[in-house]
Amino acid sequence: MALAKAKRPLRPIDYWPGLVNLLSALLLGMIFLLSVFMLAQFYVSRAVIGKDAAVSALNRQTEDLAAALARERSDKAEALASFAAAEQDRARLQAYVDRGKEDGAAPELRIASAEERLGAEKQISARASAQAETLAEQAAELRRQLSAREEALAAAASQDRDQQAKIAELNARLDAALEQKAKALAAYRTDFFARLQSVLGSQPGLSIVGDRFILQSEILFGSGQATVNPAGRGELDKLAAALIELDHAIPPDIPWLMRIDGHTDKKSIQSKHFASNWALSSARAIAVVQYLIGKGVPPQRLAAAGFGEFQPLDPGEGDEAFKRNRRIELKITDK
CATH class of the missing domain: 3.30.1330.60 (OmpA-like domain)
Structure with a gap:
């Protein structure tokens, strides 16, 4: 039987050293690429996590600023309404005082009281005007802050797109490296089975x-x-x-x-x-x-x-x- 026959000497295979050197160089390059990919993915993951936290904080601040701006607008509207009412009262009192002076019929006491009320209304109107100016300044500052938050959010979104592109590129490189390894293993498998068949015979x-x-x-x-x-x-x-x-x-x-x-x-x-x-x-x-x-x-x-x-x-x-x-x-x- 063929199993009992003596082993026949194998002819030397000359292409092994060169092939091994070539594959070794290729696989060392793959190792380097994989190492770069893992390191880059680590830093990218940390950056993405930090970005998400920053975006969440910016969203919360934006919501708070929007709510504060709405409150300030409401207060400003109330102050303006109060100012308008005070101006109407002042105009009516001034008209009353003027009529009293012209007719000479109104008692001096009533005129003095009217002038006193007119002065109080002017003070209220001045305070309302000052409050309205303050509210306008606060609203302008809130708008500036909101604009800055929106710019920060846009920058974070742009950075996120760049990071996603880098991750996709690294994943593509990793897939290519793994595919090369699979091809190399398939080549070794084919060569091994051919050698095994020559060793064991037909x-x-x-x-x-x-x-x-x-x-x-x-x-x-x-x-x-x-x-x-x-x-x-x-x-x-x-x-x-x-x-x-x-x-x-x-x-x-x-x-x-x-x-x-x-x-x-x-x-x-x-x-x-x-x-x-x-x-x-x-x-x-x-x-x-x-x-x-x-x-x-x-x-x-x-x-x-x-x-x-x-x-x-x-x-x-x-x-x-x-x-x-x-x-x-x-x-x-x-x-």
Whole structure:
């Protein structure tokens, strides 16, 4: 069998150093951009919070000034009305005094009393006029303050628009950097699967479907078992070596892991060790992970999952379909 054949020497790959250097430089640039983005977003967030507080305070002051201006206008109107009434009374009294002087019929006492009332009314009119002038000055000052608050609000709104534009630009840069990382990881994944296929060979039971590398369970395990057999250990040794090389090649700022998924056929298992196909698929995935860790693969780069019979590749009912569905899938994903 192909599994028992001796390992064939691999031809050296000359393009790795240059590619790694290029990707390292690219990803260092991405790290710099992300760092600038995080710092800028921190300061922008603080500025936005401060701006919101300032705008709220300005809105409250504007409301208070508007209320005060309304009160001052009301007081001014009352004062003007009082002034007008006083002027009318003064005019009537003056007319009365004038008539009395002309007719000579009014007693001097009544004339003196009228003149006294006229003087009092003049004092009231003067006070009302002074109060009206004061209210006019206060109203003018309130209008100036209100205008200043409106200008401040307009400046804050303009600053907010500028900050929102900066945040949008930083988000666009971050999205571009993340997209570049995803493309870099996809390139590593494609290269890894190509290398893995060349290492493991083109023997039956090995295939690539989309972004997954598939090993049939019979290559690694006996029927109903979750212990890696001797032939399977040889294949996993090759996988471990390729994973270690991949871990060295991918820059540390790209988060990734190899997910090991266990799958079974839909025939019910009858075993004292496993209560269900789900338990068997999970145990097989964990066995592969533990074996790879024992060969030096970093544990943080591995994850195990069991799916039982619930994600078949072949919905058929024959033995060939069941054989295809009993498998271990390898998939490189981001964290």
